[in-house]
Each structure stands twice: as C-alpha cells, then as structure tokens.
Amino acid sequence: MNWIILIIAGLFETGFATCLGKAQETTGRESYFWWGGFVLSLFISMYLMYKAISIGHNPIPIGTAYAVWTGIGAVGGVLAGIFIFNEPATFWRMFFVTTLIASVVGLKFVSA
Template identity: 35%
Template sequence: MTTQLPWLYLFLAGVFEIGFTTMMKLSNGFSMERPGYVVAFCLFALASFSMMNLAIKGIPLGTAYAIWTGIGVLGTVIVGIVWFGDPTTPARLVFMAMLLISIIGLKLV
C-alpha cells in the first residue's frame, strides 16, 4: 500500500462520517416516516467504517481515530451551521480552528 493511500482512505472515512451524522439528523430519530435517510445513514456508516478499516492498515490506530473523529466533528459542525442553523459564536469558531490545527498537526507528525 502506498504511503498516501491510507491517508486518502482516512479522509474519505471522515467525509462519510459527516454524511452519516447528517443522515441521522435528517432521519428524524430513525423514523420510518423517512426511510431513505435511514438507508442513507446505514450506507454512509458502512462506507465510513470500511474506509477507516483500510486506513488503519497504514496509519497508527490512535492517530487515525483522532483524525477520523476530528474530520467528522469539524464537518458536522459546519453542516449544522450551514444547513441546520446551529449557532455560530466566536468561541465555537475558535475551538473549530483549534480542532483543524490539531488534525493538521497529527498528519504532520
């Protein structure tokens, strides 16, 4: 496995995590009133865990897990702000920036 491929898998795992958290919100508590979102949640979750499984073959588990959840958290917060009207306060923006810096730092070391 090339050295960059696990990082691509990890990035995709994080993007799919954003997808499954968003679908969880849209599913209205996994209500069968919105079965498409429930199915989409399952597909995004399966894709996320599958990509994570591939990523940890070339990236230390602790590093991969921290970055995976960091991408998911950061992306989900952005989705919440942009599409669901979640609050944007200076403190939230500062902590989002700190999270992004931490993700980049883990990739660099």
C-alpha cells in the same frame, strides 16, 4: 494513499451524522431515505477507516487514525449544523473548530 482514504472516511462520518439529523426531522418515506443514507455512510466510513489502518507498507496507527477520523467528522458535523440545520456560528464555536482542524493537521505531520 492511506491519508486520502482516511480523509474520505471522515467525510462519510460527517455524512452519517448529517443523515441521522435529517432522519430525526422527517417522517414516512423521507425518513427511510435518510436512515438508509445513515447506514450506508456508516458502513462506508468504517470500511474506509479499516482500510486506512491496514493497507500498504505504511498503515496509519489506529490511535492517530481514530483521532483524525473523529476530528474530520466533528468539524464536518459542526459545519453541517451551521449550514444545514441553522445552528449558530458563534465566535467560540468557530474558534474551537479551528483548533480542532489545527490538531488534525498536526497529527498528520507528527505521524510516521
């Protein structure tokens, strides 16, 4: 269960990064909407990561949880950049995103 909570926390990290990017692109009321999404996503992400490292009989070690959380956020940020902000999807970007995903999965398998 802690791993599912941590994955959701990582997705909210992607959400707060995306909201931050959209807040920079907008003005007025729309900007406030994106800033609100940023703050809400940030709070939920941090709270869920806290829960993943502190609940149950088998909590995830903080070093592993932080690496996985940032990895999910980084991959999500790159994908949001490509699909929402029209950033380039070059071979090397996709290659390193793939290695990042492999590293996150590897941490899951070697963690107790």
